[in-house]
Amino acid sequence: MIDLKNADPDFKWKIIKKEGGKGLLKCFGCSDCAASCPVRYFDERYNPRKIIRLTLLGMKNEVLSSPFLWFCAHCHACTERCPQGIMVADLINAIKNYAVEQGYCPEGYKLQLDLLKRLGRLYEVEDFDLKKRQRLGLPPIDKTIPEVAKILEYTNIIKHVNSKPNDPLIQEKMEKE
Amino acid sequence: MKKYALFLGCTVPVRAQHYELSARNVAKELNIEFADMKDASCCGFPMKAVDAETSFLLAARNIGIASKMNLDLITLCNSCTAMLSDAQKQMKNNEFYKKFKELGFSYPREVQVRHFVRVLYEDIGIENIKKHIKIPLDALRVIAHYGCHYMRPSQLYGFDNPEVPHTLDEMINITGAESIEYVDKKMCCGGSVLGIDEALAVTIANHKLSIAKNNNADALISICPFCTVMYEDNQRKAEAKFETKYEIPVLYYPQLLGLSFGLDRNAVGMRFNRIKPAAVLEKINPAPFEESDR
Numbered sequence: 342m343i344d345l346k347n348a349d350p351d352f353k354w355k356i357i358k359k360e361g362g363k364g365l366l367k368c369f370g371c372s373d374c375a376a377s378c379p380v381r382y383f384d385e386r387y388n389p390r391k392i393i394r395l396t397l398l399g400m401k402n403e404v405l406s407s408p409f410l411w412f413c414a415h416c417h418a419c420t421e422r423c424p425q426g427i428m429v430a431d432l433i434n435a436i437k438n439y440a441v442e443q444g445y446c447p448e449g450y451k452l453q454l455d456l457l458k459r460l461g462r463l464y465e466v467e468d469f470d471l472k473k474r475q476r477l478g479l480p481p482i483d484k485t486i487p488e489v490a491k492i493l494e495y496t497n498i499i500k501h502v503n504s505k506p507n508d509p510l511i512q513e514k515m516e517k518e
Numbered sequence: 519m520k521k522y523a524l525f526l527g528c529t530v531p532v533r534a535q536h537y538e539l540s541a542r543n544v545a546k547e548l549n550i551e552f553a554d555m556k557d558a559s560c561c562g563f564p565m566k567a568v569d570a571e572t573s574f575l576l577a578a579r580n581i582g583i584a585s586k587m588n589l590d591l592i593t594l595c596n597s598c599t600a601m602l603s604d605a606q607k608q609m610k611n612n613e614f615y616k617k618f619k620e621l622g623f624s625y626p627r628e629v630q631v632r633h634f635v636r637v638l639y640e641d642i643g644i645e646n647i648k649k650h651i652k653i654p655l656d657a658l659r660v661i662a663h664y665g666c667h668y669m670r671p672s673q674l675y676g677f678d679n680p681e682v683p684h685t686l687d688e689m690i691n692i693t694g695a696e697s698i699e700y701v702d703k704k705m706c707c708g709g710s711v712l713g714i715d716e717a718l719a720v721t722i723a724n725h726k727l728s729i730a731k732n733n734n735a736d737a738l739i740s741i742c743p744f745c746t747v748m749y750e751d752n753q754r755k756a757e758a759k760f761e762t763k764y765e766i767p768v769l770y771y772p773q774l775l776g777l778s779f780g781l782d783r784n785a786v787g788m789r790f791n792r793i794k795p796a797a798v799l800e801k802i803n804p805a806p807f808e809e810s811d812r
Contacts, residue, residue, distance in 0.1 A: 360570035379706040383721045412718065414710035415566070416666035420673075421680045428671065437567045446568065449713035453564045457576075461559040463528035470532045477539055477787070482531050486559040489576065495621055496572040498565070 348399035356396055359438050361431030368393050374419035374429045380412050387412035389419055389433055396436060405440045411447050413437070446502045454502055458493050461486025520641060522592040523584035523629075524552035525602065528560050529743040530594050536787025537743060540772035541594055541634055543785045547650055547776075548642050552592070555583050561598040562605070571614075577605030578618050582625045590630040592637055596742035600667035602631040603674050633668055635741050635771055636677055639685050644692055652780035654694025657801040660774070661735040662686045662697045663726060663749065665742040666706050680704070689771065690739060693778035698733045702726070707748040717759070723748040724756040730766045736798050737767045739774055746770070750792050767795035777806055 356362040374389040381387050387409045395404045404410065410433070419429035440446075456463055466484045474481065493499055530538050545552055562576030581602050584591040593599045608614045609625055618625070632640070638647060664686055669678040678685045683703060690697035708722030727749060730738050740746045750768040757764055769791065776786035783806040788795060799806060 360574075379722060380711065380718070383725075384715075384718050408714075411567070411714045412711055414666070414706050414708065414722075416706040416710070417670035417680075418666070418704065418706070420671045428673070430671070431570075434567060434570060438569055441568050447714060450564070450568050453713075454568065457560055457565065463560055463564060464532045466532055474531070474535060477535055479531070479535060479538060479542070480554050482526065483557055486557055488557065488579065489559045492572065492575045492579065492621060495617075496569060496575065498569045498572045502568065 343395070343398065343400060343403075345398065347402065349401040350399050352399045352401040352404075353397055356432075356435055356439055359435035361428060361438075362435030364425070364427035364429075364432055365393065365396065365435075367425040367427055368397065369425065370394060371424060373422045373424060377418045377422045379416060379418055380414055384412065389413065389429060392433060392436065393429075404436060405443055405445050410437060410440060442501050451502055454493070454499065458490050458499065459485070461489035519549050519551055521551040521553060521589060522637065523555050523587050523589040525555055525558055525561070525580060525584070525591050525593045525598060527593065527595045527598040527743075529747070534594075534743040534746065534770070536773065536790035537594055537746075537770040540770055540776045540781075540786035543781055544772045544776045544779065545634075547779050547781070548638070548647065550637075550642070553587055553589055555580070555587070558583055561593075561595070561601040563597040563601040566601065571617075573601060574605050574608045574614065575618065575621065577601045578609060578614075578625070579621075579623050581605055581609075581629045581631060582618075582623045584629045585625045585627050588627065590632070592632060592634050594634055594741075595744065596633065596665040596667035597744060599631060599633045600671075600674065606631055607674065633741065635668070635686060635689060638775075639689060640677075644688060647689075647775075648692050651693060651778045653778055653802060653804065653806075655774065655778050655802055656694045657803070658695035658736045658774075658798065659698055659734065660690060660695050660769075661700065661726065661730045661733065661738045662690055662703070663707070663738055663740050663745055664704060665740070665745045666704070668741060670704075686739070686741065686771065690774065693774055695774065695778075697739075698735055700729050700733060702729065707742075707745040709744040709748045712748070712752075716755075719748065720752050720755045720759055723752055724760055727753060727756055727764050727766060728760075728762075731762070731764055735766065736801065737769045737774075737795065739771050740768055741771050753793060765793060767791055767793045767798055769795060769798070777802060780806075782806065 562573035
């Protein structure tokens with residue numbers, strides 16, 4: 342049940358200002374995105390059209406706290422079919438970015454961010470890996486790339502991620518319990 | 519001799535060395551030179567969902583390295599291709615470029631970003647590659663898996679058909695192997711949701727594994743390390759969840775191409791495939807076996 346008394350009329354403008362968000366107002370709700378979505382094909386709890394409608398209506402809390410927002414695989418199947426030419430996957434991504442800013446960041450991304458900050462890559466390069474590469478005749482690679490941390494500090498992304506301990510997936514688990 | 523900067527990303531150099539090895543050895547046969555990118559980092563894609571600007575800056579720094587090398591860039595991973603192409607577009611945005619410069623990075627010349635298979639298709643060409651085929655893999659029937667970011671979003675790439683892709687099928691068919699026609703060719707591997715909901719990711723991956731099985735495919739051909747994580751590393755999980763047995767080897771395309779070039783099986787890293795491709799190798803005549811491997 343959607344209660345418009347809880348709507349935040351500014352919400353959609355916040356999304357439009359985010360990178361990838363500018364197509365939002367063009368959506369006329371045809372549901373081509375949902376029909377094209379491989380994730381929705383297997384799990385109907387994810388529905389890009391519903392996320393976009395709720396965003397247009399201003400249902401901020403409902404959108405940002407939904408664990409299903411994060412089910413978008415960013416595969417762009419929707420983007421290819423949108424009759425309004427919206428980069429739908431980038432629009433959903435803009436909503437994710439805003440959710441992070443508001444304190445809703447899934448734990449998995451926090452772990453990845455920590456790895457990037459320390460190493461500059463998602464996997465630790467062990468001596469074992471370097472030896473294996475050498476054995477195969479592959480060139481050595483850098484164990485760490487410190488300039489990555491410089492970028493993360495510049496955009497202050499770490500602060501956003503840690504702004505509130507508000508992981509939607511944890512919330513869902515708590516609700517179930 | 520054509521020369522490119524080779525961008526490895528996170529997964530390939532430590533988890534998919536057989537992909538890198540086979541790509542390098544196939545490139546050598548085709549007279550392609552790879553220059554290694556010192557200080558290249560993660561492409562930035564994992565951070566896009568958290569903050570797009572951060573991911574663009576990470577990606578832009580990487581294409582800046584290739585730019586300073588005065589070379590176009592080749593990727594082996596689909597998502598790296600999308601992320602770096604996205605950043606290349608951002609470079610034309612003044613506000614973004616200002617931030618990029620502020621961080622002390624530079625981008626002296628425009629860099630073309632393309633996936634290795636696309637470069638083979640466009641720059642080397644099917645007819646040229648055909649001349650290198652020494653052992654046609656006639657007995658093999660395989661499933662081509664493109665992965666989403668090989669051809670989507672089409673606004674970014676303008677390459678292949680985003681709904682019904684065909685270039686990888688063509689590239690497979692020149693090796694002599696049959697690329698099986700099937701529906702849902704563009705289906706996602708599920709990799710992007712693995713960290714969010716593993717059961718859902720495995721369910722998505724299971725879709726193509728079941729297509730491969732129903733078509734009696736000898737192998738699934740991948741061109742992305744993360745798709746391989748889904749189809750190979752998570753194959754046992756899909757088997758357990760759906761109470762079935764797949765045992766479908768997942769080969770990287772350069773491995774298949776290398777075998778058809780007559781390269782030694784070790785030169786394409788066949789012992790690193792986690793689902794053992796023994797049955798695939800047995801069907802190749804003359805067999806690329808080594809006595810010590812028997």
